Amino acid sequence: MKKSRKIEPYLYILPALLYFTVFSFYPFLKTIGLTFFTVNANGQVKAFAGFDNYIHVLTDTAFLRSVWNTLVYVVLASPLAIFIALILAVLANKKTRTSAVYETMFSLTMAMSMSVTAMIFKIMYNPNIGLINKLLHVKINWLNDPEIAMVSVSLISVWLNIGFNFLFLLAAIRGVPGELLESANIDGANLYQKVRSVILPLISPTVFFLICSSLAKNIIMAGLPIILTEGGPKGSTSTMIYYMYKQAFGNMSYNDAYAAAVITFLFTLIAMLVSFSFEKKGVHYS
Template identity: 30%
Template sequence: MANTKSKAKTGRQRSEFLWGWLFILPTTIGLVVLNIIPIFQTIYQSFFKTGDFGKGNIFVGLSNYEKVFGDKEVWQALINTLKYAIVEVPFSIAIALVLAVLLNRKMKGRSVYRTIIFLPMVAAPAAVAMVWRWLFNSDFGLINNVFKVHVNWVSSPQIAVFSVAVIGVWSIIGYNMVLFLSGLQEIPRDYYEAAEIDGATGVNAFFHITIPLLSPTLFFVLVTRVIGALQVFDLIYMVIDKSNPALSKTQSLVYLFYKYSFVNKNMGYGSTIVVLLLAITMIITVFQMIGQKKWVFYN
């Protein structure tokens, strides 16, 4: 009796093993070939210099890294990326949060508002960037003509990166809002009812109930938005021309990565820049993970 039971068990185990590996094989092979090996190849590539017609790959040791740390263009690109993130992340989260709270009730037009606010999410960034560039046009643009100003929104080195960040905020609010709305729906109504009895309504309830109970969602959106903002490329590439005087003050790290790897064909230096981006992303994410203990509540 015991014998047949254990036999059945090993049979079951063997079949789970075979089916399990059969099912995960495509994904596992794909991940190894498309992602895991490329990570090491990129790191390896960062010790080489490529390009210079006919010379192929030349081992240069750490000199790409020495160059990166002394490269003013790279440091400026890092500053530009951080400036972009510092505008995009907090504004897109704060506005989306307020909208989600306003929409988290039975009201007329709820789904119409939600549909409209989410709309930018389904538009291609290439098209979005072209329209905003046209809206921002200093001579003929809607914004300058309606508000009767003459601001060089996207060609002034001081403000161009912030103008691009405004486009980023506009594009992503709907996405954040939808995530917050689904987080808010998990908060039981009784919490608010209990708070109302204690006299906490409106703003008070927002800070004492909504924020703490939504904090896991808030944290998730914050981490993913920071990572996304650090990788900004499409909007900058589309809005800022190669001849734009604001280019050096707007180009992001990923923009430089693209330029070095695929325009200048120096994949070694491009790899070094992306390894730098990896390091920065990881450092910031680790800090956020440590910081979450102070404000994120899981029940």
């Protein structure tokens, strides 16, 4: 490849770069910039505000509640979805005559959309006619009890993410050299020991990738509260991006919305950095 001074290679990248500039870099910088100004209900800049918008949002109990809810959601949903997928991947590891069938079943939630899934779980969660209460012989108000509504929402997301996690973990487990498992067998290791000391260390890069991607995805979740609960009852299912959405499109309070957006971004950034520091300690690349 010779260094070409021609304009040609730039032309091919131009559409993508233009797009990123208009819909990614520009809105990102503009959102950050606007957090330091007061903005009226039409979105016009009125005056310089310093950190007032941040202070306002960070002293708003509704936002603090949303931060807490988001953390509860992330801490519940991300690991549980990976853990269940890991069990399924261990199950599906051995190839059998019907493995194509159950592999498809284990990964099928990947094809499901959040809105349709929300509609299905809404019926299953129904306190009177819902299948879940009937099967468990309980009378729990899954989505209308402030104490457990966020847990109920998290469980929907766990189900939705099983398929994605499963596909990655299955590929990783199938990549574990057979001899290693054989020698573990000879040493008389049981399944738990094999997973714990042979499989898990070898697939940790994949687990690490899944933790990062599900943290990033879950911190910005807003669809389920919008569809199912409108953040309620009593603000118990309002997430950070839901708060942003409601302030912007419900209350026309762009000051709060922009500040909430930037704070949410900082959370995703922190989550990434924490994941990376964890990577140094726990992940083995062979």
